[in-house]
Amino acid sequence: MSVQTPADFTGRVVIVTGAGSGIGRATARAFARAGARVLGVGRRKDALEETAAGRPGIAVHPADLRDPGAAEEIVGAATGRWDHLDVLVNNAGAVAFMPLADTTATGIADLFALNVTAPSLLAHRALPHLRRSRGSILNVSSTYGHRPSSGTAHYAASKAALEQLTRSWALELAPDGIRVNAVAPGPTESQALAAAGFPEAAVDDIKQDEAARIPLGRRGEPDEVATWIVRLTDPATTWLTGQVLTVDGGLELV
Numbered sequence: 001m002s003v004q005t006p007a008d009f010t011g012r013v014v015i016v017t018g019a020g021s022g023i024g025r026a027t028a029r030a031f032a033r034a035g036a037r038v039l040g041v042g043r044r045k046d047a048l049e050e051t052a053a054g055r056p057g058i059a060v061h062p063a064d065l066r067d068p069g070a071a072e073e074i075v076g077a078a079t080g081r082w083d084h085l086d087v088l089v090n091n092a093g094a095v096a097f098m099p100l101a102d103t104t105a106t107g108i109a110d111l112f113a114l115n116v117t118a119p120s121l122l123a124h125r126a127l128p129h130l131r132r133s134r135g136s137i138l139n140v141s142s143t144y145g146h147r148p149s150s151g152t153a154h155y156a157a158s159k160a161a162l163e164q165l166t167r168s169w170a171l172e173l174a175p176d177g178i179r180v181n182a183v184a185p186g187p188t189e190s191q192a193l194a195a196a197g198f199p200e201a202a203v204d205d206i207k208q209d210e211a212a213r214i215p216l217g218r219r220g221e222p223d224e225v226a227t228w229i230v231r232l233t234d235p236a237t238t239w240l241t242g243q244v245l246t247v248d249g250g251l252e253l254v
């Protein structure tokens with residue numbers, strides 16, 4: 001095996017949540033380019049179909065990850081179609097602007113249902129299959145999973161939880177040969193700010209402010225994150241587990 005060898009996922013089966021936009025779309029397409037069979041999951045069927053257009057390696061499965069039974073149904077869809085499962089990418093997530101003064105039980109529960117509970121239940125359902133394939137779990141955190149974030153404290157807390165799940169599952173599942181890692185992106189072009197309900201003008205201001213704070217001088221592109229998701233789950237990456245790789249243009253350094 002050469003260090004230059006590009007990831008080869010031929011015959012491997014990958015679930016990518018949040019595959020209808022942003023980092024998840026880039027990730028689904030990157031896995032498909034590497035030869036994987038990919039189940040792309042999200043609520044919007046049309047967005048998933050756009051991700052899959054012209055890419056026979058990608059199948060789509062519309063689902064709301066917060067629905068009871070979603071995890072069982074999604075893992076069943078992948079294994080029913082392809083018989084096995086090698087990689088689970090827990091990418092779907094949302095940011096919520098929720099200062100302490102405006103914090104509500106529903107706001108916390110909604111955010112944690114998507115950012116923490118759904119990845120946990122998917123990993124739970126995927127586990128028997130990952131044991132058989134000696135596969136891998138990749139969680140998508142954020143720079144703010146390990147840095148404080150004013151106004152989005154519960155988002156930061158949900159990502160911190162995901163990072164601690166990553167390390168704990170890595171330890172728990174190492175005897176099964178299952179690797180568990182996370183990528184922590186910094187501000188990256190996607191639909192996340194619009195999905196959080198910020199008006200267009202506010203989104204532009206936030207983007208400019210973020211770009212100005214990033215040492216490399218700009219926000220990231222989804223492909224620049226997806227490439228690391230593929231590399232960390234590459235079957236050739238045999239001895240790396242429990243790690244959180246920050247991909248943020250140096251934001252966490254300042």
Ligand SMILES: NC(=O)c1ccc[n+]([C@@H]2O[C@H](COP(=O)([O-])OP(=O)(O)OC[C@H]3O[C@@H](n4cnc5c(N)ncnc54)[C@H](OP(=O)(O)O)[C@@H]3O)[C@@H](O)[C@H]2O)c1
Pocket residue numbers: 017018019020021022023024041042043044045047063064065066091092093094095114140141142143184185186187188189190191192193195
């Ligand atoms: N972009 C950034 O700056 C940034 C920075 C750090 C971390 N991240 C993390 O990166 C991940 C991907 O986000 P992104 O930036 O690519 O944002 P995005 O474009 O908003 O993508 C999020 C995806 O998740 C899906 N999703 C949301 N709620 C869902 C639900 N209840 N059930 C199923 N799917 C759901 C959305 O599709 P539907 O609406 O169709 O369901 C969407 O395709 C997230 O975990 C985010 O926290 C992003």
